[in-house]
Amino acid sequence: MIAELGHFALILALVLACVQAVVPLVGAQQNRYALMAVGRPAAQAQLFFLLFAYGCLTWAFVTSDFTVRLAAVNSHTATPLIYKITGVWGNHEGSLLLWAASLSLWTVAVTIFSRDLPEAFMARVLGVLGAISAGFVSFTLFTSNPFTRLLPAAAEGRDLNPLLQDPGMIIHPPLLYMGYVGFSVAFAFAIAALLSGRLDAAWARWSRPWTTAAWVFLTAGIAVGSGWAYYELGWGGWWFWDPVENASFMPWLLGTALIHSLAVTEKRGAFRNWTVLLAISAFSMSLLGTFLVRSGVITSVHAFATDPARGLYILVLLVLVIGISLTLFAWRAPRLTGGGSFALMSRESTLLGNNVLFAVVTGAVLLGTLYPLFLDALNMGKISVGPPYFEAVFVPLMVPVVVLMVIGPFVRWKNDDSARIVRRLAPGAIVSVLLGVGLAVVVGNFTWRTVLGLALAAWVLIGSVQLLRARVAERPGAAAGAGVRLRGIPAAWWGMWLAHLGVGVFIIGVTMVGSLESELDVRMKDGQTARLAGYTFTFRGVVDAPGPNYLAARATIEVARGERQIATLTPEKRLYLAQQMPMTEASLDIGPFRDVYVSLGDELEDGSWIVSLYHKPFISWIWLGCTLMGVGGICAAADRRYRRLAERRVPAAATQSA
Amino acid sequence: MPAERFLHSLRTAALLLACCAAGAAHAAGEAVPVSDDPVLEARVLALSHNLRCLVCQNESVAESRAPLAVDMRNQVREQLAAGKSEKEVVDFLIARFGDFVVFTPPFKASTVLLWLGPAILLVAALGAFALRLRRRQQEVPVPLGEAERVRARALLEAAPPPEEPYK
Amino acid sequence: MKAKFLVPLVIFLALAGFLAYGLKLNPREVPSPLVGKPAPAFSVAQLQAPEASFSSADMRGQVWLLNVWASWCVSCRQEHPLLVELGRRGVVPVVGLNYKDGRADALDYLVRHGNPYTTIAVDPEGKVGFDYGVYGTPETFLIDREGVIRYKHIGPLTREHFERVLMPMITELSRAG
Structure with a gap:
């Protein structure tokens, strides 16, 4: 019953999204306030129904209702409660629902924090966001319904992928999605501005805090994800240039460019069409990332189980959203010029230089990510493009970005000596x-x-x-x-x-960490020691340490530096029962200047264990x-300047209502 | 013969002691590195990081615990130990598994765009940047017309801007 | 509408075209560079007669299939009935390569599911498989009279695929020369 309620709520949300997409836009075009005013309540009601649907799905997971197919496939009665809750987004259908809910959350945030936008502008923003929402909610309903029943019910669930049963995974996907989806606000502002022809400093100022907020979420999401990979995959790597990582990194690169370009547009009115194009592209990259993860065109450890029908639907969605906005851009952008002159040595040119380089880096990452697909499509063979390529391309392009970053803030606007x-x-x-x-x-x-x-x-x-x-x-x-x-x-x-x-x-x-890290694989027995980078590791045996849904062997390893005992590490080797999947659970001693990282391998015939020891200098400085x-982004988004207009308006609104 | 017996017991004791010492060394001594030749192992590891584990699709051979990855690591180790160079080993693997097996695509006709693409992009972007800059430097600010002046004054005096507030 | 503002749209549409085409491709399928090259020679023991050996040179002058299988391989069971039928009809000699398997397990598997193979070569350590670039079972190679690999199929063979792709090639290769 609960699942049917959730399904019904999702259908209502779709209806509301369609209303929100059409009515306010028509209102803005015909200048009819009654129609424009529909946007806000529609957005808010949509959020209510999406959260309700999300709650229903979570309920199925928490109560282990295995008549719901999704819960049967991704949960288990013995799964710890927290991973029952996070298991909801550990799969294609549930994560799509989270995607839609985040979009709705952003939309409602816009209706609350940007109250003072001109009504027609707000109506257009809400219309664009509603259209995107309609696309994604219908995608969920028609190709990936999370509420599909499984009758007769499964006796027991198949459990969540053990890799995802980790504290990092509790917050990584919501942060990442809030970031991904957050760029939809900057996108909607850009489209609304193109529609109304009003692309000025005010538009840039309205967009800035939203763009920065989305960027903060994306930064945090990517950082948490890489932290998760660092300790969960068991060998201490933290970035792999995997296609799906690239899919989250490309919007980040363009978002960073957009933040800087918006600064110029707000302060000097320059780069207007470039800024609009960036706003469209940043969100397009988010959509492209969603497509890559869910369509199966590219192999990745992260990719969800795939289905060509889904790939086609989302591609059509992609073509509609990006195609229409780029057409609109080609139509309206030629009218946007101006912004005044500036010299080579000026704040504008350092920021433009930064933008050019970020765009090139994004292009290069996109090229490397999709090149295997191009070759395959042209029947020219199969290749892999991996870390060596991306590092060779990324590092030389980022060095000038950093140089510009140091110089830029010292340079005056317009012209400097x-x-x-x-x-x-x-x-x-x-x-x-x-x-x-x-x-x-x-x-x-x-x-x-x-x-x-x-x-x-x-x-x-x-x-x-x-x-x-x-x-x-x-x-x-x-x-x-x-x-x-x-x-x-x-x-x-x-x-x-x-x-x-x-x-x-x-x-x-x-x-x-790149130049000084060291590692050692040893066979260890009780009482034996090994040395790495000035640390002594003493093996103190292995005990059984079963968990709620897994069996585990837990080793105790004492770490000392000279005579001083520093830490006792307890790496585990687990076997998750439902999926019969072995996992290594590394154990770390995190320090300000180095991490000591230990992971447990297999037991050998003579009773010794293979242990991998790692010394990772300064790795925590990455995070x-x-x-x-991220904190910088929060400060920037919270600047009073963006709220000043709102504060000034409050008394006026009060008098009006009085 | 007491002397002999004494010597014998001494020898036994020494032997015992040695055994104990060895036992103790074994129990509380240095752990044995998995590889006998750390230099070779480092080369194997470095090379394996650039090899794709075909069954796991997106992990390198160095990271993966799949049996095929173990085979490939062993193969790499054997061949490096036999004195082959890194390039020879990579060529050997490409001959069997194709270009797909290496994370660094070889430079050839079909990958020209991949390797030169970023440079082409950069040159094009810098060209556009230079063009834009020249145009901007030559641009003469257009003086405001009378109507614009009036509007600017109105805007400056009457904040907030004349827009419909959202109710 | 100035042309340069259309550039992003054009780039995007080209990209979307590739992505649409990409939907039809299977990124997990890796073509073998061995197709068109001489099949790596090997000479190993036979499964049913461990004292006798099988050499790839024995098949010279025949068009044959080399099928890599193992008793632990779940998807091998999917294609097994098709192979049994091919063996019964005598369409083409199918040589099995028993890959990383135990002898007893392999023999037991054949008793239970039938034996489609003309000969079975054993490759307990996967050395022959490695030379053939095998990365998953089952895999099937089509080898011509001169000992050149003409086709490689990864994953279980289906009847439809066999009739549509392999059979015409086999007929063609058998007729020529």
């Missing part, structure tokens, strides 16, 4: 190069990669300090204390500063860097 910039930044750059060379020698890895990475990171950090000092010095009211002047700096500036600093921290992590970027 090159000599002034060089005088300003050259000392820091020289010190950084020397630091890079010196540090590479000190850590004993004098390769061009290490030197380059450390020098770049050093320059980012030095540049950040210089930038902060310059900002404090130039604030008016120099007589006031530094504290007062620091407080006078707007949140958006802090956001930029933190995010850029985060990039520096991230580079340190990547460089250090620290991502965290700084």
Whole structure:
């Protein structure tokens, strides 16, 4: 009964999405307020029904109602409660429902936080979002109904894929989806602007906090996902350039470009058609990613079980959404020009340079991801494009991006004196190069990669300090204390500063772990020791440690540095019963300057165990860097400037209603 | 013969001691590395990272625990140990499994666009960037017309902008 | 409408075309580079007569199928009835390559499901299989009179596929020369 209620709620949500897609758009076109006003309640009611449907599906999982096919295939009575709940999105149908619910959540957020948008503009935004929602809810209903019954019921469920039974997987998909789907808001704003012909600084200002918010979610989602891969896959890798990872990385790259391009459009009115194109492309990449994961055109460890009918439906959806918006772009964009002149040495050109490079990187990643498909389609053989290709392409293109990132904030809008910039930044750059060379020698890895990475990171950090000092010095009211002047700096500036600093921290992590990590595979028996990177590992035997839905052998390994005991690690080897799937559960000692990582292999005939030991210097800096970027994004999105209009409006609204 | 017996017992003791020591060393001593030749193992690992495990589709041979991956690792180890170069081993595998087996596609006619694509993109993008910049530098700001001036003044004086508030 | 603003649309439509075509392809199927090349020679023991050996050279002058199978291989059971029928009809000699299997298990499998093979070569460590680029069972190779591999099929053979693709090739190869 509950499942039927959920199914019915989903149908109602589809009807509401269609209403939301059509009525407000017609209203905006004919300037009829009554029609425009339908958008908001439709969006809110749609959210209610989608959440209700989602709740019903979760109920089937939690109560182990195996008459619902999806629960029978992805859950089990012995699965821990938390993984029953997260199991809902650990499959194609449920994750699609989560996708639709996130979209609805964003739509309702727009109706709440962007109250002050002109009514016609709001109506168009809601119409576009409604159309996307209608596409995805119908996709769910017609090809991937999560509420399909299984009669007679299965006696027992098949359990959630053990790889997904992990704390990282509890938050990774919702964050990632909120990010993916969040770009739909920037997209809807761009389409609404194209429809109304109103593409100005105000439009850019309305879009900015939404774009940044989506970017924060996507950043967090990708970071959590890579953290999950790091400790769950059992050998300490954290990024694989897998097609599905690329699918989430491409919208991130374009989203980053969009954030910067929007800044120029808001401040100077320039790059308007480029910004619109980026807004369309960022969301298109999200849709393309969804297509790649769910259609089966590309092999990936992440891909869902596939079905050509689904692939076709989503491709048609893709062609409609992106095709129509790009046609609209080709029709309206030629009218958008202006923005005033700027010189080579200007904030505009550094930001445009950043945009160009991000677009090229995205293009390269897209090329590498789809090239095997192109060759196959043209019957020219099968190839694999893997990490070596992407690294060879990505690193050289990102180095100038980082350089521009350091220079950009020092450069004035419109026109600046090159000599002034060089005088300003050259000392820091020289010190950084020397630091890079010196540090590479000190850590004993004098390769061009290490030197380059450390020098770049050093320059980012030095540049950040210089930038902060310059900002404090130039604030008016120099007589006031530094504290007062620091407080006078707007949140958006802090956001930029933190995010850029985060990039520096991230580079340190990547460089250090890339050049200094070490590993050792040993056979260990009770009491035996092994040494790696100055640490001593003592094996203290293996005990049985069964869990709710798995059997496990748990080893105890003491880690010492010299005489000092540092940690006791307990890696496990599990056998998940329902799927008879063996898993290694690594155990880590996380530290600020290194992780010690141990995973347990097979037992040998003589009673010893194969143990893999890893030393990963500075690896947590990778996620620290991502965290700084995310926090920076939150600061930027929360800047008061974006709310000022709203605050000013409140008394007016109050008087009107009074 | 007491002397002899003494010697014998001494020898037994020594032997026993040695055994104990060996036993202790075995129980509490160094663990044995899985590979006898760490340098070779490092080469095997480095090469395996660039090989695709065909049954698992998107894992490298180094990461995978599938039997075929184990076979391929052993094959790589054997051949490297026999003195073959990395390139010879890769060619050997490509001859059996095709280009699909390596994560770095070989440079040939069908992959020219893949390898040169990013560079072409970059040159095109930088060209467009330079063009845009030149046009922007030459652009002369258009002075505001009288109507625009009036509108600007109105906007400046009467905030918020003249739009319908959303009720 | 200026042409340059149409560029993104054109690129996207081309991309969508490829993606649509990609839907029809199976990314898990890997073509063998061995097609068109001489089949790797091998000489190993036979399953039913361990003291006798089977050599790929024995098949010179015949068009034959090399079918890689194992008793532990679940999908091999799907194609087995078809192979039994082919063996009974004598359409083409089918040589089995018993891949990474135990002798007793393999013999037991044949007793239960029937034996379609003219000869069965044993490859307990998968060495021959490795030379043939075998990465999953079952796999079937079509080899011509000169010992050149003409076709490779990965996964269970279906009757439809056999009649449509393999049979014409077999007829053609047998007629020529």
